[in-house]
Amino acid sequence: GNNMAAAPTSVVVLDRGNNTTCTINLHGATVVSWRVNNQEQLFVSKQAVFDGKKAIRGGIPFVFPQFGSWNYGPQHGFARIIRWHVEKAPERLPSGDIEAMFCIVDNEVTRSMWNFPFRLSYRLILREKELHFNIGVYNVGKDVTFSFNLLLHTYFKVPDVRRCQITGLQGCTFVDKTRDGAIYQEVRDVVTVNEYTDRVYQNTPQEHIITNVVSNRKMRIQKYNFPDTVVWNPWVEKAREIQDFGDDEYPNMICVEAGHVSAPVILLPGNAFEASEILQVM
Ligand code: BG6
Numbered sequence: 001g002n003n004m005a006a007a008p009t010s011v012v013v014l015d016r017g018n019n020t021t022c023t024i025n026l027h028g029a030t031v032v033s034w035r036v037n038n039q040e041q042l043f044v045s046k047q048a049v050f051d052g053k054k055a056i057r058g059g060i061p062f063v064f065p066q067f068g069s070w071n072y073g074p075q076h077g078f079a080r081i082i083r084w085h086v087e088k089a090p091e092r093l094p095s096g097d098i099e100a101m102f103c104i105v106d107n108e109v110t111r112s113m114w115n116f117p118f119r120l121s122y123r124l125i126l127r128e129k130e131l132h133f134n135i136g137v138y139n140v141g142k143d144v145t146f147s148f149n150l151l152l153h154t155y156f157k158v159p160d161v162r163r164c165q166i167t168g169l170q171g172c173t174f175v176d177k178t179r180d181g182a183i184y185q186e187v188r189d190v191v192t193v194n195e196y197t198d199r200v201y202q203n204t205p206q207e208h209i210i211t212n213v214v215s216n217r218k219m220r221i222q223k224y225n226f227p228d229t230v231v232w233n234p235w236v237e238k239a240r241e242i243q244d245f246g247d248d249e250y251p252n253m254i255c256v257e258a259g260h261v262s263a264p265v266i267l268l269p270g271n272a273f274e275a276s277e278i279l280q281v282m
Pocket of ligand 1: 055075076153177198199230232257
């Protein structure tokens with residue numbers, strides 16, 4: 001038989017001290033843990049697969065260059081399932097915060113799905129109660145324009161999703177992916193999740209607050225150049241359909257995802273696109 005060992009899934013750890021750490025799996029540059037004073041902030045399924053092939057179920061998968069199903073490659077693109085490089089190993093800044101950088105450039109695999117010359121860089125800074133993300137997408141070609149989606153598919157760990165309230169969505173239009181993509185307008189001042197939810201909110205403000213995350217704290221999301229906010233929870237039936245997700249895990253997660261997905265980013269040759277996000281435990 002073919003007895004090949006599974007591809008190694010190596011991780012990089014940013015350690016700020018006081019049991020405040022952030023762990024990045026180079027498979028997809030997926031953030032698989034963010035601990036603040038030893039309290040884990042991110043949800044990773046007990047059934048997550050770490051085989052260096054499948055996308056990791058939880059943490060913060062990196063969605064690029066496609067959000068959702070894709071005719072030319074896997075759902076949510078290839079960035080979350082290829083191995084990233086360490087551009088800068090974790091280093092302590094004068095402020096005491098820890099910085100690390102990761103990158104990918106086009107290669108045979110990416111070009112087989114998406115035939116463009118690009119470079120993607122991902123910078124993380126771990127602060128006392130914050131995690132900062134800076135993303136740069138570069139069109140390194142001379143004459144071809146390309147377009148893409150970008151999204152940080154963030155799974156927050158929560159004691160009970162039904163008790164979470166998300167601010168900042170009132171008045172926003174949203175695509176309801178649970179209802180054949182119909183478009184609605186949000187009327188609630190805070191959004192709660194009490195059923196299967198898969199919504200792409202459009203032109204959302206820079207800030208959201210999620211209440212009742214771990215330790216009954218609040219999580220503040222600040223985003224720049226990410227016009228959309230996706231809210232997702234698979235609930236009972238969908239959870240059963242997802243192989244790498246436990247049947248009873250849906251109450252313990254909420255995905256609130258900053259992205260540029262409703263309209264693609266169009267990037268001219270030689271140009272760069274930058275977006276960033278800050279997560280803060282309050
Ligand atoms: C969400 C999408 O962002 O990701 C959902 O809006 C999707 O439609 C979910 O089901 C999970 O996707 P995946 O590919 O990781 O199972």
